[in-house]
Amino acid sequence: MYLLASRTGNGEILVTALDAAGAPTAPAERLTQLDFPAFVAAREPAGPRWVWDDTSRWSPALLAAGIRVRRCHDLRLCHAILRGSELTRASELAGRAPGRWDRAAALEAAVPQGATLFDLASGDDEPADDDTMAEFLRQFQAVASCPEPGRLRLLLAAESVGALIAAEMHFAGLPWRTDIHDRLLTAELGPRVAHGTRPERLEQLAGRIRDELDDQVFNLDSQQELLKALQRSGLMATSTRAWELKKLEHPVIEPLLEYKKLARLLSANGWYWMDTWIVDGRFHPEYVPGAATTGRWGASGGGPLQLPRQVRGAVVADEGWKLVVADAAQLEPRILAALSADTAMAAAGRDTDLYAGIVASGVVETRDQAKVAMLGAMYGATTGESGRLLPRLARAYPRALGLTEAAARAGERGDIVTTRLGRSSPRPGESWQATQAQAYDPAATDGDERRARSQARDWGRFTRNFVVQGSAAEWALCWMAEVRRELWSLRGTEAPDRPAAFAATPHLVFFLHDEVIVHTPVALAGEVEQIITRAAATAGRLLFGDFPVDFLLTAATVDSYAEAK
DNA sequence: CGACCCTGCGCG
DNA sequence: AAAGCGCGCAGGGTCG
Numbered sequence: 001m002y003l004l005a006s007r008t009g010n011g012e013i014l015v016t017a018l019d020a021a022g023a024p025t026a027p028a029e030r031l032t033q034l035d036f037p038a039f040v041a042a043r044e045p046a047g048p049r050w051v052w053d054d055t056s057r058w059s060p061a062l063l064a065a066g067i068r069v070r071r072c073h074d075l076r077l078c079h080a081i082l083r084g085s086e087l088t089r090a091s092e093l094a095g096r097a098p099g100r101w102d103r104a105a106a107l108e109a110a111v112p113q114g115a116t117l118f119d120l121a122s123g124d125d126e127p128a129d130d131d132t133m134a135e136f137l138r139q140f141q142a143v144a145s146c147p148e149p150g151r152l153r154l155l156l157a158a159e160s161v162g163a164l165i166a167a168e169m170h171f172a173g174l175p176w177r178t179d180i181h182d183r184l185l186t187a188e189l190g191p192r193v194a195h196g197t198r199p200e201r202l203e204q205l206a207g208r209i210r211d212e213l214d215d216q217v218f219n220l221d222s223q224q225e226l227l228k229a230l231q232r233s234g235l236m237a238t239s240t241r242a243w244e245l246k247k248l249e250h251p252v253i254e255p256l257l258e259y260k261k262l263a264r265l266l267s268a269n270g271w272y273w274m275d276t277w278i279v280d281g282r283f284h285p286e287y288v289p290g291a292a293t294t295g296r297w298g299a300s301g302g303g304p305l306q307l308p309r310q311v312r313g314a315v316v317a318d319e320g321w322k323l324v325v326a327d328a329a330q331l332e333p334r335i336l337a338a339l340s341a342d343t344a345m346a347a348a349g350r351d352t353d354l355y356a357g358i359v360a361s362g363v364v365e366t367r368d369q370a371k372v373a374m375l376g377a378m379y380g381a382t383t384g385e386s387g388r389l390l391p392r393l394a395r396a397y398p399r400a401l402g403l404t405e406a407a408a409r410a411g412e413r414g415d416i417v418t419t420r421l422g423r424s425s426p427r428p429g430e431s432w433q434a435t436q437a438q439a440y441d442p443a444a445t446d447g448d449e450r451r452a453r454s455q456a457r458d459w460g461r462f463t464r465n466f467v468v469q470g471s472a473a474e475w476a477l478c479w480m481a482e483v484r485r486e487l488w489s490l491r492g493t494e495a496p497d498r499p500a501a502f503a504a505t506p507h508l509v510f511f512l513h514d515e516v517i518v519h520t521p522v523a524l525a526g527e528v529e530q531i532i533t534r535a536a537a538t539a540g541r542l543l544f545g546d547f548p549v550d551f552l553l554t555a556a557t558v559d560s561y562a563e564a565k
Numbered sequence: 566c567g568a569c570c571c572t573g574c575g576c577g
Numbered sequence: 578a579a580a581g582c583g584c585g586c587a588g589g590g591t592c593g
Contacts, residue, residue, distance in 0.1 A: 222589060223572060241573065243579070264574065267587055292583055296577085303586055306575040331577095372580095379581035386580065465582040469577095513577045513583090 002073070003043060004051040005036075005058070006132035015039070016133065018051075022140045037065035049073055051136050055160070056286075059167035068168065068502050070488070074160040075135050076101060077290050081159060082142050086416060086424045087152055091142035101135055148422070154542060155421035158477040159289060165484055165508060166287035166297070172503045173282025174304075174315060174510050175323075175519060181274055181314035188310075189262055195272045202266065205259040212252035220259070268303065269311045277302035283315075287511065294466050295423050295473040296513060305512060315510075315517075315561035322525040324506075325564035326532045326555035327515035328476070330354040333374050335472045338540070338549040339420060340403035344396060346549040353552075363396040364389060377404050378468050380461035404464050411463025412456040419470035420543050425463050432459065471543070475551070476514055478542045482535035483516060484508060490524060490531075517561065525557045 002018040013036050016028040031039055040050070040062060050072040052058045062069065079101040082088045143149050143156070186192065190200030198206065210216050213233050218225045223240045230237045235250055242260055245253055277283055283302060291298025299305045317323045328334075333354050337345035348357030355370035364370050369385070373393045376386030377400070394401040407417045411425070414433065418424045432455060438444060439452030487506045506520035506528050520528045536551045556564040 219589090224590080239572085241579090260573090264587090268575070291585095294583065296583065298584060300585070303575075305577075306585060308575055310575095327577095376581065381581045384580040461582065469583065515577080 001048065002051050002136075003048040004133060004136055006053070017048075018136075022137055033061070037062055037067050040069060041065075041067050044069060047071070051075065051132075053132055053135075055163035055167055059164065060171070063167065063171040069164065070485075071157070072160050072164060073136070073139075073156065074163045074289075075132065075139065077159045077163055078139055078156045079135065080290060081155060081423055082139055082152070084416075084424045084426060085146075085152065085422050086418045087146040087148065087422045088142040091138075091145060093138040093142040096138075100131075151420070152422045154478070155423060155474060158421070158474060158481055159295075161481040161484065162289045162297070162477045165480055165511070166289050168502065169508055169511065170284055170286055172507055172509055172519070173279075173284040174517070175318055175321075176278045176281055176283045177314050177316045178274055178278050178281070180316060181278075181311060182271070184311060184313055185265070185270060185274075189266055189270070192271050199266065202259060202262055205255045205262070208255040209252055209259060212250070212255070221263070265308070265310055268306070269308060273302065292473075293426055294470040295419070295477075296469065297473075297511065304510070307512075309562070313560055313562035317519060317559050320522055322520055322522050322557050322559065323509075323561060323564075324518040324520060324525055324528045324532060324555065324557050325515070325561060326517075326529075326553045327512075328479070328536065329552045329554055330374075331475065331514040331551070332378055332468050332472050334549055334551055335420075335475060336378060336400050336403065336468050337397075338544040338547050339467065339471055340399040341547060342397050342399035342403075343548070345400045346547070349552070350548075350550050351552075358393075358396075361396065363392055377401055378465060380404075380408060380457075380464045403467070407467045408460035408464035410460075411466075412460035414456075414459070415463075417463045417467050419467060419474055421471070421474045423470050423474070425466045425470075428459050472514065475539050475543055476511075478539035479535050479551075480508065480511060480516060482538045483518070483532055486531040486535060487518065487528070490527065529555050529557060 001020050002022070004016045004018055006014050008014055008030075011033060013031045013033060014028045015031065017025045019025050029039075044067070047070060050058075050069050052072065052075065054076045055072060055074045079093070082091070082093055083102065085094075088094055139156075143152050146152060182192065189202060193199050206220055209220060210218075213229045215229050215232070218229045220226060226240050227237060230240075230252070233250070233252070235248055235252075237245065237248060240260075242257055245257060277285070283304065285299050285301040285304035287304070288298040288300065297305075315323070330349060330353065333345070334349050336342070337349065344361075345354075345358075348354055348361055350357070352360075353367070355367045355374070358364060358370040358374075359367055364373060369389055372386045373389035375381070376390055377393055381387050381390070390401075410417050411428075414428050414436065416424045416427055435448075435452050435455050439449045441448070487508070491502075491505050506518055506524050508516060509519045510517035516532065518528050518532065532555055533553055536553050540549060540551045554565065558564050
């Protein structure tokens with residue numbers, strides 16, 4: 001049932017089989033690191049759940065050996081969830097002093113960097129053999145004794161399979177055509193030049209800007225110098241932000257905005273970026289499950305979650321392959337409707353664009369209004385058009401808006417809120433508490449009270465959004481897990497020239513909060529699209545049972561990411 | 566010189 | 578302080 005793997009102090013691996021109650025069923029087996037992949041491959045057909053400290057440390061060697069595991073339990077990720085969850089607050093695990101399971105993954109994985117070698121040598125970071133086991137049992141207990149164990153079991157499984165997917169996507173990489181990327185850059189910026197020098201097009205724009213501002217020497221790339229130069233020319237700019245510059249009337253504005261746009265392209269996704277991050281036609285970023293407190297993923301290594309539309313044309317399927325690009329339409333409002341059991345809001349999104357449905361119900365006049373009002377409800381807008389439209393939304397959807405309001409009030413009090421599957425928000429820090437306490441002091445000034453109120457509202461907007469964003473992240477994990485599981489069953493038609501077994505069949509290559517990309521042989525693209533669509537419905541049922549809410553997708557089978565809207 | 570903060574902007 | 582959440586990254590600037 002469970003196979004618990006841990007490393008011993010001398011670099012060997014211990015594997016202990018546990019039954020469904022967490023009790024060992026046989027003596028531990030001792031393996032070398034070299035033997036481990038074959039051992040995993042031999043055990044995998046029985047469908048075990050592998051238990052280990054950190055998937056990002058165990059996966060690379062397995063994937064390099066062409067081996068994938070179906071299920072795991074990532075102790076570090078699950079620990080973070082269980083430590084903070086409202087549902088397990090009475091557990092032994094939640095009450096313990098912070099220890100090695102609370103430390104950042106970076107610290108634990110940083111052995112080769114050198115900087116932390118001293119810490120490692122002087123500490124006890126290499127776990128004793130029984131530490132991994134003890135932690136697993138504490139987690140097991142915490143879940144078993146909580147009020148609704150089913151929610152957390154699903155969350156921990158989803159979080160852990162997410163870690164497997166993150167490692168697999170890193171390994172497989174996103175198909176990337178450097179020749180197309182180069183053409184695209186050349187068309188925008190001019191021919192490639194050495195790193196650190198301005199391409200032709202930027203140089204021309206810089207010249208125009210200098211002429212318009214009548215200043216040939218200032219450094220365009222310094223915000224401070226640029227701002228001063230603008231002000232010397234009589235422009236009433238208070239910052240160099242694009243949206244603020246747009247409001248100004250002056251011949252320098254047009255070339256300046258163009259310069260900023262292209263300079264950004266060059267520095268964020270230019271040739272230097274391409275040389276650094278694209279290897280053998282693949283982009284291999286690190287994905288970091290649970291990086292945001294809401295449960296959303298983070299990522300690093302080339303900024304994959306900020307991939308601008310400008311360069312998506314370089315993401316192109318291999319010859320004979322396709323990209324299936326799918327994103328969940330209006331995911332967060334749909335999540336909110338289901339969370340609050342707001343049947344009217346759910347009905348507005350049935351079989352249609354949810355914002356269009358709100359318009360059709362006569363709540364507001366335009367799709368744009370519906371969207372800005374919904375975002376305002378979920379983010380806590382108070383002013384502007386969004387603020388003005390909120391009362392209409394509240395009348396039509398009292399349950400949904402009631403939920404976001406309640407979440408905001410909880411945060412303003414310093415209370416925690418919890419997602420659908422049981423991830424809870426962090427408590428505000430000490431300085432937050434201190435500021436609140438100060439406002440209650442008899443000697444408090446108006447300033448103290450204002451500061452405390454404003455800070456409380458800030459935290460309220462965070463908790464308001466946490467419930468929705470966090471539950472949406474859970475839906476997305478379940479969706480992706482289901483996609484992975486179904487794609488797995490399409491094996492048996494491997495392309496022989498592929499490096500590893502799973503990259504020879506349809507596989508996930510990208511994930512962006514509510515959007516996935518699957519790279520697939522052409523012949524299977526239709527089936528992949530169906531799998532992704534079915535998986536969305538399955539994820540909805542996993543989170544919300546029979547509650548009648550649709551999770552619509554926009555899915556497209558394309559050669560290039562740029563073709564998908 | 567590195568470590569850190571700030572600004573601005575890309576994504577959802 | 579962009580009305581309103583969550584991130585990561587690059588580049589300039591400052592400090593020790």
